[in-house]
Amino acid sequence: MGKLVLAKNITINYNDTQIIKPSSFSINSGDFVFLTGISGSGKTSLIKTLYAEHKIQSGEMYIGEFNLKKINKSKTSLLRKHLGVVFQDFKLISEWNIIKNVMLPLLITGIDKSNAKEMAMQYLNKVKLSHKADKFPFELSGGEQQRAAIARATIHNPVMILADEPISGLDEYSASLVMDLFIEANKLGITIVIASHSIPQNFDILFKQLHIEKGKIYELA
Amino acid sequence: MNSLKSHLTLVLSLIAILLSIFLFRIFSQVMHLYQKNIVNNYSIVIVSTKPITSLNISEISSINPININSEIKKLKEKYKNIDFSNLKIPFFYKLKLKNFPSPNKLQEIQKQLKNYDFIKKVMTKSSSQTKIYNLLILLKTTTKIFMFLIAILGFLLIIKQLEVWKLLHYERMYIMELFGAPVWFKGASLFKIAFLDSIISLILTMCLIFLITHSALFNNIINELNINFQLNYFNEIILLLITSFLISFISSVIVVIGKK
Incomplete structure (x- = not known):
C-alpha cells in the first residue's frame, strides 16, 4: 500500500501555543487508524490539519500530492472533495432534511440532483435511515444523526474519512452501529482516521494507532 | 417569522435606496426642464x-x-x-x-x-430672476440632502442585515466549505434570497413610482411649472433593476467571502 499521509517533523500551534511538538508519522492507503490521546492532547487539531483547516507551523505534511504547508484555497477545496469528515457534533445542516444533507458532497462535485438523490437513498438504506430521509436533523437521535453524517462522509467515495470523536456521547448500540459503518467503509478501501480518547473494546480488525502524549505523536503497531 | 424579517429588512432598505435614486433623478430632470423653460423665456x-x-x-x-x-x-x-x-x-x-x-x-x-x-x-430682469434662481438652488440642495440621508439610512440597514445574514448562514456555509464547496455553491441560497429581494423591491418601488407620478399633486406641480415632462418607465426600470441587483449581489458576496 502507498503512503497516503506523510508527516515529517511537523509542529502545530493553536493560539500561539505549540500543541504538537516535532513529530513524524505516516498513514498508508486503506489503513484503519485510531488517533488517541487524552482530552486537549491535540487530536482535534491534528484532524483539522488533515482537512486543511489548521496549518502546520513547521515541518512537511502531504496528503497524496497535496502539500499541506503550501496549500491554497482552491487546492483546499479540491483536497476536501476527496475527504469525508465526521464530527462529534455531526455538523448536519439544520435547515435541510437528512437526504439533502447526505446529497451535499455529490451536489458539490456537480452530480445532478436526481442521481444524487438516488445515491443518497442507497446510502441511507445502508445506514438504516431510509425511513427518515425526509426528516430534519433535530427530529433524529444522536446515533441516527451520526449515521447520517457517516452516509454523507462516504457517499462521494472519498480517499480518507476523518472522524473526530464520532462515538463519544452515543449510547453503546449506536456507537457499535457507527463503528460497523466505519469498518464497512474501510473494507471498501477507504482510509479511516478516528480521533478517540480510547480504542473501543472488542475491536477485532487490524488497525494502526497514533498516540499523542505530551505533544508528541507516536506510531504504535 | 425570522426569515420574513430578514427579507423585509433588505426589501425595505432597497426600496428606500431605489426610491431616493428615482426621486433624485426625477427632481433633477424636472429642474432641468424648468430651468430650460425659464431660460427660453428669459x-x-x-x-x-x-x-x-x-x-x-x-x-x-x-x-x-x-x-x-x-x-x-x-x-x-x-x-x-x-x-x-x-x-x-x-x-x-x-x-x-x-x-x-x-x-x-x-x-x-x-x-x-x-x-x-x-x-x-x-x-x-435681475430681481425676479434672482428670486427664482435662489428658490431653485434651495430646493435642489434640500432634495439632495434628503435623498442622501435616505440612501445612507438604507445602506446602514443593509449593513445591519449583513451581520444577521452572517450569523444565520455561517454554519451552513462552513459545513459546505468542509466538503470543498466553491464560493458560488456556498452562497447559492444567499444569492437566491438577494435576487428574490431585488425583484420584490423593484416591483414595490415601481408601484410607488407609478402612484407618485400618477398622483394629482405631482401632475399639478408639473402643469404649474409648464414643462413637457415625460417619464421613460423602461429606462427607470432598467436603471433601478441594475442598482437593486448590484446592491444585493455585493451584499451577499460580502457575507459569503467575509469571516464570521
Whole structure:
C-alpha cells in the first residue's frame, strides 16, 4: 500500500501555543487508524490539519500530492472533495432534511440532483435511515444523526474519512452501529482516521494507532 | 417569522435606496426642464448705437433685433411736431442665453456687455430672476440632502442585515466549505434570497413610482411649472433593476467571502 499521509517533523500551534511538538508519522492507503490521546492532547487539531483547516507551523505534511504547508484555497477545496469528515457534533445542516444533507458532497462535485438523490437513498438504506430521509436533523437521535453524517462522509467515495470523536456521547448500540459503518467503509478501501480518547473494546480488525502524549505523536503497531 | 424579517429588512432598505435614486433623478430632470423653460423665456435687452450680428460672449445663444417700427409709428402720430427723420434711433436687441444664469453670472455678462462702446444700455430682469434662481438652488440642495440621508439610512440597514445574514448562514456555509464547496455553491441560497429581494423591491418601488407620478399633486406641480415632462418607465426600470441587483449581489458576496 502507498503512503497516503506523510508527516515529517511537523509542529502545530493553536493560539500561539505549540500543541504538537516535532513529530513524524505516516498513514498508508486503506489503513484503519485510531488517533488517541487524552482530552486537549491535540487530536482535534491534528484532524483539522488533515482537512486543511489548521496549518502546520513547521515541518512537511502531504496528503497524496497535496502539500499541506503550501496549500491554497482552491487546492483546499479540491483536497476536501476527496475527504469525508465526521464530527462529534455531526455538523448536519439544520435547515435541510437528512437526504439533502447526505446529497451535499455529490451536489458539490456537480452530480445532478436526481442521481444524487438516488445515491443518497442507497446510502441511507445502508445506514438504516431510509425511513427518515425526509426528516430534519433535530427530529433524529444522536446515533441516527451520526449515521447520517457517516452516509454523507462516504457517499462521494472519498480517499480518507476523518472522524473526530464520532462515538463519544452515543449510547453503546449506536456507537457499535457507527463503528460497523466505519469498518464497512474501510473494507471498501477507504482510509479511516478516528480521533478517540480510547480504542473501543472488542475491536477485532487490524488497525494502526497514533498516540499523542505530551505533544508528541507516536506510531504504535 | 425570522426569515420574513430578514427579507423585509433588505426589501425595505432597497426600496428606500431605489426610491431616493428615482426621486433624485426625477427632481433633477424636472429642474432641468424648468430651468430650460425659464431660460427660453428669459432675455437681456440691449440698446446699441450700431447694428450687431455677433458678440464675443460665450453665454449668449442668440441675438434677435427688436422691431421698434410700430412704436415709432405711434410716437409719430402722438408727436406730430417732431421730425423723426432727423433723429438717430438706436438699435434694440434681445439676447437669449444658453443657460439659466446665476446672479453672479448675470452680473458678469452685464459687465462684459457694457465693455462694448456701442452698447449704451443693458436691461435685465435681475430681481425676479434672482428670486427664482435662489428658490431653485434651495430646493435642489434640500432634495439632495434628503435623498442622501435616505440612501445612507438604507445602506446602514443593509449593513445591519449583513451581520444577521452572517450569523444565520455561517454554519451552513462552513459545513459546505468542509466538503470543498466553491464560493458560488456556498452562497447559492444567499444569492437566491438577494435576487428574490431585488425583484420584490423593484416591483414595490415601481408601484410607488407609478402612484407618485400618477398622483394629482405631482401632475399639478408639473402643469404649474409648464414643462413637457415625460417619464421613460423602461429606462427607470432598467436603471433601478441594475442598482437593486448590484446592491444585493455585493451584499451577499460580502457575507459569503467575509469571516464570521
